[in-house]
Amino acid sequence: ALELLDGGDAFYGRGVSRAVANINGIIAPAVVGQDCADQAMFDRFLVGLDGTDNKSALGANAVLAVSLAAARAGAAARGIPLHEHLHRGPHRLPVPFMNVINGGAHAGNDLDIQEYMIAPTGFDTFHEALRAGVEVYHELRHILSERYGRSATNVGDEGGFAPPLSAPDEPLEIILESVEEWDYGGRIGLAVDAAASGFADGDGYLLDGRRLSGGELVDLYVELADRFPLVAIEDPFAEDDWASFREITGRLGRRLRIIGDDIFVSDPAIVRRGIEEEAANTVLLKVNQIGTVPEAIETVDVAFGAGLDIMVSHRSGETCDDFIADLAVAIGCGIIKAGAPCRSERTAKYNRLLRIAETTGLPYGLRERDA
Template sequence: MEASERRRLRREAAEYYRGHRVAERMEDALNALFPLHPEDLYGELANYFSKFSKAPVICKLVGRKVLDGVGQPTLEVEVYCTVKNYEKRICSTVMATHSQIPENALPETIEADEKERNDSVHTAVEWVNEALNTMLRDLDPADQCQADKMLGEYFANKIEEKKEIEKQKEKKKKEEEAAKVTRGPPSYYSASTPKQKNRGKSGKKVSVEVNPSPPAEPAEPVLRGSLAIGGTSLAIAKAGATISHVPLYLHTALLKHNQGSPKEMTLPLPMVTVLNCEKNSLTKLKLVKEVMLIPPVELSCQQGIERVLDIQKEITRMLEFPGKRPGSQADSRKGKAQKTPPPPLKRISHLGCLTIGYDSLEQLLLQLQRACNNIGLELGTDMYLAINCAAHELMDYGKGKYEILTGTFKSPDEMVAMYVEMINNFPFIIALIDPLRKEDSEQWSSICCALGSKCYLIAEDAATQISKLKTDQNINIAMCSGVVLKYINQTKVSDLIELTGILDGQRRVTILGSSERESSDESLVDLAVGLGARFLKLGGLCRGERVAKYNRLLAIEEELAANGALREEKLEFVDFAEESQPGQLPDVLPAPEQD
């Protein structure tokens, strides 16, 4: 072998062993710095360098028409973000819709409502896919405040556009009417004759009718396409939570408390609807729209819902087999069975509960008491009641009174006296929702002073117009214990955060309420927990879109309990008659015998 060849081999061998030793030393150094498995090491390095990558931003919004829980059209909004230079679908949300059209409305009314709903959803899809998609592109999904500000400005511009269009239509209409008047005397005189007759008729009505009650405020017009605002705001909140790797309820709490992470959180008490009472049925009772069960605070949500289910099953059994229920013979001996026979079982409401009618409030409450007693429970100790009166549906404007039973009318002042007697006789009722119209502000003050220390007086109808709720850091409704907030139409997440903050400062409770036409989206429960709502009004324990929300509440409870972050909180009533006194503390939920 030549000398040059031997030198080349020695050089290659030296380089090989030198490189091997360097590799060993580098591996030893890496093991010392990162004592991990190679796969874990690569993950750690990836996480380290990912800190220097660009933060995720919104790259696309997608809106589409889907169906809600009762088969009606609604809006779905999807959020796509650019994550590490790749487009990725982050989340979606499906909006619930709100309708004041009753289930037993006339066919033409239902048809008109469905057409308006279809048009509104179609417009909302266009807004999301076109204007909002362009406007919110490149926005940080965690910047909820900026997103909602932009959405609010866009919606305000749409309101102004609609006003301008209506103004032009009104102007054109007046011009056409003026043109008709100037066509000649024959047309003028023929048109004036029926007008004079109408004036005579209207004059007679004015002389006969006396309406001491203030008229109802007109319903807030819903701008076609407004679902796009609420749907996009909520979808961005879910995207921000996903990007931050936290659940939506914690993300909402961080937004409310300015990024201060709460160490403990409370769960809202469920208001579970068990009966939906028909006000237009052949039965007499009109005062009650919904009957809800509220479990005691001592129970977990799991225990409370299981107890509600037991009561619900017993009520159903009593309605299906009235002659076989315990205590029926004793009632018949007293002559009660013939006087107040139980109403027949009807159907499952869109609220997820039984729809039924009653002839009197006592008949309803006694039947609930019997159902509880049959399974060894007692109202006022093992379970409480809340009643949704929906008083705005009871007013007879011709008489200026509320029709509480068929043919039985009461003035606003008489309604207050009736409620005081009701709570004294049935102290297990701890919440009345909409006991009066929002226009009867003096009577709201009276009932709060009379009953505020015994039960919650809650406004729900007043809370549907979220855009009008807030004025100068105040809740612009009559005196009440709390407000039901619903996430519908143009509601934004920032609106709920602001409103619940004001309610907290005014010692009013927040109730997050489910819409009458719900979707399968569970976000409402996360919002309620994150915002610190005291109650959660979801409807009944039936229908998949409602049961899904109860399941989400149970999952959050399990997660908070596992993390040691679940805090218990007592129910507190506010004594409106004495709260102005210094040092006056709210009354804790009393036992029935204390009333």
């Protein structure tokens, strides 16, 4: 789905006045008075109004904004919370995969791997898990400041720290130290988003100054999984390296989640190919990547129908909207990726999940088959 930006000098080209004009001038006159109760029908109308495969006429940001507004309006009209309105299966409060060290495109350091995360899986409630994550995050801040100076605690795009590290295992060692300082060993797992398209180099990879083939990079990930309590690896290879995705899923797929983001781009058609090729066991879902709520739900249905998992995700460029918190609960995926417990556009999601937990008493944790 294509985000419509203004270009030019204003807002460094990132303005959205054209998308807003499309909402006010084209979409609003066409949808005012329509019933929001049937989200799928409403969004089919929106997609038809745009008339392109990638929503480039009106802009995916315009179409999605109206799709989300319709979902909220539908919930309000029924007098129920958004997650109940979006209900797709057994509701569950998700495990937050918190980005605590940033690298790659999200930071100004020498780390090639883009994200290092903690996953508090071994807790009974979302409140306990979030508290543990916050404690480890601030312990990590203390360790980095003591070891590398205060500048090491500057944060990247998603709220994780951006210390002067380069080797792919260094962040895992320091994060594990922070986890063990709070006696959370065995209750908090580690995860990485390699975003390997960012360090792909020709038909191989250039990681920390070393040139690796796809097979050699698989071996590196297996070594890391043996040394550290890894529970997930996202985008371990470039988006077009299907062979390496198949290899790592075959070798590590029973032990941890192999998550496809760039390879799938939340597109149900590409997810179907991934199912056929056994390229991953988890699909990262970004609603604005596919463009409407029903299209995102289709991706969920395709993945769950084939036995794959879903991780609902924020974007590196985020807002304070908390829609994805309700979506994660509604589909019962058991996993959400919303950044560090830092920066208001990240904590908005965690605060919403806390409110849902307080008012519903829903179970917390991974999906039943993985718990």
